Amino acid sequence: MATLGLIEYPDASPEVRAVYDDIMATRRVDRVNNFWKALAHDPVTLRRTWESIKQVMAPGALDALTKELVYLAVSASNQCTYCIASHTAAARKAGMTDAMLAELMAVVGMANETNRLASGYQVEIDDRFKTA
Amino acid sequence: MATLGLIEYPDASPEVRAVYDDIMATRRVDRVNNFWKALAHDPVTLRRTWESIKQVMAPGALDALTKELVYLAVSASNQCTYCIASHTAAARKAGMTDAMLAELMAVVGMANETNRLASGYQVEIDDRFKTA
Amino acid sequence: MATLGLIEYPDASPEVRAVYDDIMATRRVDRVNNFWKALAHDPVTLRRTWESIKQVMAPGALDALTKELVYLAVSASNQCTYCIASHTAAARKAGMTDAMLAELMAVVGMANETNRLASGYQVEIDDRFKTA
Amino acid sequence: MATLGLIEYPDASPEVRAVYDDIMATRRVDRVNNFWKALAHDPVTLRRTWESIKQVMAPGALDALTKELVYLAVSASNQCTYCIASHTAAARKAGMTDAMLAELMAVVGMANETNRLASGYQVEIDDRFKTA
Amino acid sequence: MATLGLIEYPDASPEVRAVYDDIMATRRVDRVNNFWKALAHDPVTLRRTWESIKQVMAPGALDALTKELVYLAVSASNQCTYCIASHTAAARKAGMTDAMLAELMAVVGMANETNRLASGYQVEIDDRFKTA
Amino acid sequence: MATLGLIEYPDASPEVRAVYDDIMATRRVDRVNNFWKALAHDPVTLRRTWESIKQVMAPGALDALTKELVYLAVSASNQCTYCIASHTAAARKAGMTDAMLAELMAVVGMANETNRLASGYQVEIDDRFKTA
Numbered sequence: 001m002a003t004l005g006l007i008e009y010p011d012a013s014p015e016v017r018a019v020y021d022d023i024m025a026t027r028r029v030d031r032v033n034n035f036w037k038a039l040a041h042d043p044v045t046l047r048r049t050w051e052s053i054k055q056v057m058a059p060g061a062l063d064a065l066t067k068e069l070v071y072l073a074v075s076a077s078n079q080c081t082y083c084i085a086s087h088t089a090a091a092r093k094a095g096m097t098d099a100m101l102a103e104l105m106a107v108v109g110m111a112n113e114t115n116r117l118a119s120g121y122q123v124e125i126d127d128r129f130k131t132a
Numbered sequence: 133m134a135t136l137g138l139i140e141y142p143d144a145s146p147e148v149r150a151v152y153d154d155i156m157a158t159r160r161v162d163r164v165n166n167f168w169k170a171l172a173h174d175p176v177t178l179r180r181t182w183e184s185i186k187q188v189m190a191p192g193a194l195d196a197l198t199k200e201l202v203y204l205a206v207s208a209s210n211q212c213t214y215c216i217a218s219h220t221a222a223a224r225k226a227g228m229t230d231a232m233l234a235e236l237m238a239v240v241g242m243a244n245e246t247n248r249l250a251s252g253y254q255v256e257i258d259d260r261f262k263t264a
Numbered sequence: 265m266a267t268l269g270l271i272e273y274p275d276a277s278p279e280v281r282a283v284y285d286d287i288m289a290t291r292r293v294d295r296v297n298n299f300w301k302a303l304a305h306d307p308v309t310l311r312r313t314w315e316s317i318k319q320v321m322a323p324g325a326l327d328a329l330t331k332e333l334v335y336l337a338v339s340a341s342n343q344c345t346y347c348i349a350s351h352t353a354a355a356r357k358a359g360m361t362d363a364m365l366a367e368l369m370a371v372v373g374m375a376n377e378t379n380r381l382a383s384g385y386q387v388e389i390d391d392r393f394k395t396a
Numbered sequence: 397m398a399t400l401g402l403i404e405y406p407d408a409s410p411e412v413r414a415v416y417d418d419i420m421a422t423r424r425v426d427r428v429n430n431f432w433k434a435l436a437h438d439p440v441t442l443r444r445t446w447e448s449i450k451q452v453m454a455p456g457a458l459d460a461l462t463k464e465l466v467y468l469a470v471s472a473s474n475q476c477t478y479c480i481a482s483h484t485a486a487a488r489k490a491g492m493t494d495a496m497l498a499e500l501m502a503v504v505g506m507a508n509e510t511n512r513l514a515s516g517y518q519v520e521i522d523d524r525f526k527t528a
Numbered sequence: 529m530a531t532l533g534l535i536e537y538p539d540a541s542p543e544v545r546a547v548y549d550d551i552m553a554t555r556r557v558d559r560v561n562n563f564w565k566a567l568a569h570d571p572v573t574l575r576r577t578w579e580s581i582k583q584v585m586a587p588g589a590l591d592a593l594t595k596e597l598v599y600l601a602v603s604a605s606n607q608c609t610y611c612i613a614s615h616t617a618a619a620r621k622a623g624m625t626d627a628m629l630a631e632l633m634a635v636v637g638m639a640n641e642t643n644r645l646a647s648g649y650q651v652e653i654d655d656r657f658k659t660a
Numbered sequence: 661m662a663t664l665g666l667i668e669y670p671d672a673s674p675e676v677r678a679v680y681d682d683i684m685a686t687r688r689v690d691r692v693n694n695f696w697k698a699l700a701h702d703p704v705t706l707r708r709t710w711e712s713i714k715q716v717m718a719p720g721a722l723d724a725l726t727k728e729l730v731y732l733a734v735s736a737s738n739q740c741t742y743c744i745a746s747h748t749a750a751a752r753k754a755g756m757t758d759a760m761l762a763e764l765m766a767v768v769g770m771a772n773e774t775n776r777l778a779s780g781y782q783v784e785i786d787d788r789f790k791t792a
Contacts, residue, residue, distance in 0.1 A: 042366035061231035074243035076780035099193035102570035111206035120736035174762035208384035234438035245377035252340035306630035325495035338507035363457035375470035472648035498702035516604035589759035602771035627721035639734035
């Protein structure tokens with residue numbers, strides 16, 4: 001279980017409940033993930049992290065699905081077991097199909113492969129890729 | 133410079149030229165990146181890597197721009213200097229605007245942050261995220 | 265279970281027991297972690313690793329708690345499940361409170377976020393940060 | 397140079413200048429790092445990141461120096477060239493001596509070593525480290 | 529369980545069975561790993577990945593055992609739980625003894641340690657190591 | 661340049677010179693790498709790291725070349741620029757040919773790709789790979 005345990009809604013302080021309420025309202029769900037319940041031991045970090053996520057994941061120049069795909073891609077690349085599980089669910093809710101998941105992982109895999117080929121061969125940056 | 137140096141077109145063997153030609157034709161460009169010129173010392177890996185990239189990056193369930201954004205996201209997350217430079221260029225060519233780049237990096241940053249919060253707090257996976 | 269299994273004290277060779285004894289004496293505990301029992305299949309690595317840890321973690325310019333916090337921070341950043349579990353315990357024994365844990369993870373999270381923003385934006389090093 | 401270039405103070409919008417001013421006032425310096433000048437192309441991310449850093453790095457249960465040491469430790473572990481350079485400077489300003497730097501890196505090195513020994517040997521978590 | 533589940537042989541399409549058959553024939557085994565059964569939801573990626581693995585892992589300038597050792601070393605370094613488990617088995621089948629495993633992990637551990645010492649101290653590359 | 665600078669032989673203390681002498685004698689070279697000159701600011705870490713490397717890299721169940729290949733593989737996977745440069749040189753000195761380098765990087769690339777496919781698809785470990 002989480003190091004400090006999980007804080008459930010009935011046991012939460014008013015400031016933690018306020019964040020939980022905003023998460024559920026924003027995402028239109030009736031419960032919050034364990035991630036938030038674990039962070040709730042530190043209400044300041046809970047609020048900051050949630051406010052940041054809310055801001056960053058809102059549709060803008062990139063739509064919500066694309067952002068969820070990128071989030072899952074990074075989590076898979078980083079081998080974060082919890083995040084892969086939770087963001088697979090989130091991406092699906094945002095519209096990711098099985099076919100999209102498969103193509104996403106194919107890209108993540110190739111990027112991780114060529115990242116190492118580039119570094120392993122010590123390839124120098126092409127002059128035209130250098131910003132000036 | 134690259135460990136084994138770069139093989140330029142005039143110095144390339146026919147099998148390497150065939151790959152270079154396909155890269156240029158597929159991408160509608162008139163030269164290939166240093167990455168391919170470095171790999172060209174191993175024509176088998178050159179061809180396999182290019183054929184894989186061509187297959188993986190072709191539009192499918194995900195469009196070409198989304199795939200380039202994911203590629204750049206993974207490269208930034210992995211701190212691959214060469215790949216960030218070359219895939220920033222590739223993503224822009226596929227339509228990435230400055231606003232998209234900024235939002236992309238904001239997502240990459242948050243994913244890397246919360247990946248560590250999840251692991252650092254040892255958060256257990258929510259039952260409903262466990263596939264069964 | 266561990267690839268090669270765990271070597272318990274009664275089954276250990278004299279050279280392994282000598283390391284176990286030193287671990288228990290140095291840390292004032294009455295058993296050793298699974299980590300050491302797994303390494304015990306290679307007594308040379310067991311001894312070298314323990315001697316290195318003993319030297320590195322001893323109080324010096326940095327106190328023992330700070331060193332444990334750094335160890336846990338790196339382990340969380342690296343997503344090492346075993347190490348997060350064992351070093352959370354070690355850090356607590358060295359004095360880490362729940363409030364310290366929360367602040368530590370907040371720093372680890374932000375560092376991982378800004379590490380990727382710096383690389384993703386390809387920020388060049390400020391001249392004054394270049395050692396000369 | 398940075399992908400989108402650096403925004404210097406005279407060229408900055410009022411909202412960007414407000415962040416720059418707060419950075420300089422909080423840190424008691426007369427200029428901001430390239431990191432912030434690169435992020436300034438996205439004023440929302442600039443403000444959010446700065447507010448987060450300001451909150452996270454303020455002294456609390458952990459003092460400012462300890463937080464800077466952890467930040468540097470994570471950056472070194474992640475191989476973020478820019479961050480290592482800038483946070484070495486920040487940590488020194490917060491009081492890190494050469495001896496502290498050396499001990500810090502020794503801990504970072506050992507943590508990275510034993511993280512891989514633990515995973516490579518597939519060591520199972522000790523029962524007493526499992527939170528319950 | 530795997531996100532999309534595992535596709536067993538009796539339920540597999542002809543194109544998936546063809547890959548399974550080739551894996552079993554090439555490796556002289558009578559079943560395929562879960563990894564392939566999970567990838568089978570995307571027959572194109574299944575085939576491409578298998579063909580790449582078959583090509584890359586075939587004996588050449590490096591023998592099969594050395595390649596398996598390197599594969600396991602990278603997987604341990606990356607903290608990929610599944611890959612460590614499956615490639616420990618593969619490496620043993622290729623001839624890895626317990627003594628080899630122990631020495632392999634010792635090298636992986638030291639490489640991860642010194643990688644961070646080199647970056648943490650910001651060591652510049654020796655002139656004679658720069659390819660020219 | 662390195663954070664604390666490089667300590668050249670004529671400026672080194674007797675204890676540092678003793679390590680430099682042993683490095684040069686063991687490796688049969690007439691100078692030491694910048695890595696050691698940077699670590700020399702911390703003679704205790706310098707000696708411990710060198711003694712560990714000397715022990716770990718000595719031929720045993722694995723020969724010297726295999727160990728150098730693994731070291732380079734991990735360094736490439738970790739994107740450690742310095743280490744890739746220095747260990748490419750070391751591996752060549754130990755007998756690595758250009759063909760071996762190419763095959764090594766092909767394996768490193770595929771391992772990094774499939775590590776992410778395994779995690780991204782959340783593949784469960786095959787029962788027969790679980791040690792018991």
